[in-house]
Amino acid sequence: xxxxxxxxxxxxxxxxxxxxxxxxxxxxxxxxxxxxxxxxxxxxxxxxxxxxxxxxxxxxxxxxxxxxxxxxxxxxxxxxxxxxxxxxxxxxxxxxxxxxxxxxxxxxxxxxxxxxxxxxxxxxxxxxxxxxxxxxxxxxxxxxxxxxxxxxxxxxxxxxxxxxxxxxxxxxxxxxxxxxxxxxxxxxxxxxxxxxxxxxxxxxxxxxxxxxxxxxxxxxxxxxxxxxxxxxxxxxxx
Numbered sequence: 519x520x521x522x523x524x525x526x527x528x529x530x531x532x533x534x535x536x537x538x539x540x541x542x543x544x545x546x547x548x549x550x551x552x553x554x555x556x557x558x559x560x561x562x563x564x565x566x567x568x569x570x571x572x573x574x575x576x577x578x579x580x581x582x583x584x585x586x587x588x589x590x591x592x593x594x595x596x597x598x599x600x601x602x603x604x605x606x607x608x609x610x611x612x613x614x615x616x617x618x619x620x621x622x623x624x625x626x627x628x629x630x631x632x633x634x635x636x637x638x639x640x641x642x643x644x645x646x647x648x649x650x651x652x653x654x655x656x657x658x659x660x661x662x663x664x665x666x667x668x669x670x671x672x673x674x675x676x677x678x679x680x681x682x683x684x685x686x687x688x689x690x691x692x693x694x695x696x697x698x699x700x701x702x703x704x705x706x707x708x709x710x711x712x713x714x715x716x717x718x719x720x721x722x723x724x725x726x727x728x729x730x731x732x733x734x735x736x737x738x739x740x741x742x743x744x745x746x747x748x749x750x751x752x753x754x755x756x
Contacts (some may be wrong), residue, residue: 527668530548533686534573534575535567535568535569535570535573535574535577535578536576536580537566538567539563539569539573539574539576539577539578539734540577540581542567543558543577543581543586543587543597544584544586544683545689547586547597547657547683547687548655548656548659548682548683549651549652549653549655549656549686549687550651550652550655550686550689550690551652551690552689553597553600554596554597554598554599554600554690554691555596555597556596556597556681556686557594557595557596558578558587558594558595558597559594560574560575560578560594560595561601563577563578578595581595582595584680584683584688585598585601585680585684586598586680586683586684597687598684598685598687599616599687599691600626600684600691601677602692604688605685605692605732605735606732606736608681608684608688609685609728609731609732611681611697612632612678612681612682612685612728613678613724613725613728615677615678615681616662616665616678616728617721617724617725618671618674619665619669619671619674619678620665620669620717620720620721620724621717621721622669622670622671623665623712623720624712624715624717624720625667626668626669626670627668627712627713631664631668632709632712632713634664635664635665635705635709635712636706636709638657638660638661638664638703639661639706639709641653641657642654642658642661642705645672646659655686657701658705659682659686660677662682662704663675663679663682665708666678666679685731688735689731689734689735691754692735692736692737693734693735702725704726704727704730705727706749707723708720708723708724708727711723715754715755724732
C-alpha cells in the first residue's frame with residue numbers, strides 16, 4: 519500500500535466554521551505538526567478560516583475542554599503543554615481504559631475488523647519506510663481508535679480519542695525522536711492475540727506497549743515549534 523506524501527491545501531469550509539477549526543487543529547496535533555506551546559491567535563485563525571472571531575473563540579473553548587488547548591487570561595490560547603505529572607496521568611488512564619476495551623474487543627472482533635487492523639499496520643509500516651512522519655503518527659492513532667470502535671463502548675472511545683491526542687503532544691514534547699514510537703511488531707502482536715482470542719496475552723501486550731511509549735520520554739528535552747501557524751494548519755493528507 520502506497521502512502522502519499524502530505525501536501526499543502528486550503529481548508530474547505532464544508533461544515534460550520536467551529537468544527538472546521540476543531541478538525542484542523544486536532545489533525546495537526548495528531549500528526550505533530552502543531553507542537554505544544556504554539557500560540558493560536560484569534561485574528562490569524564479568523565483570517566485563515568474566513569470566519570469571525572466568535573467562531574474562533576467557540577472552537578478554542580471546545581478544544582480547551584478536550585485538553586488540547588490552554589486558555590490563558592490576558593495572553594490568549596496555546597496548544598497545551600502537558601507537564602511530566604500530566605504525562606504520567608495520561609498513560610495511567612490509557613492503561614486502564616485500553617485494558618477495559620481489550621476485553622470487549624476479544625469478544626466483538628470480526629474477521630473484517632482484524633483485516634482492517636492489519637491493513638492499518640501495513641500502511642503505518644509503509645509510511646515509516648517512506649519517512650512520512652505525519653502519516654505514520656496518524657495511522658498509529660487510527661490503530662488504537664480501531665480497537666476502541668470494535669469494543670462498542672462509545673463513552674470510552676471518546677475518552678481514548680482525547681487521550682491519544684494528548685499522548686501525541688506528550689511524545690512530541692518530551693521524546694527526542696519525535697515519532698509515534700509505536701513499533702510495528704507490537705501492533706501486530708496485539709492483532710494476533712485478538713485473532714487467537716487470547717485475552718490475557720492482549721492485556722499483557724497493551725501494558726507492555728504503553729510502558730514502552732512512556733519509558734521513551736525524556737522530561738529534560740522539549741520540542742520547538744516549526745513552520746508558521748498557517749502552514750501547520752493547512753498541511754493535510756492528500
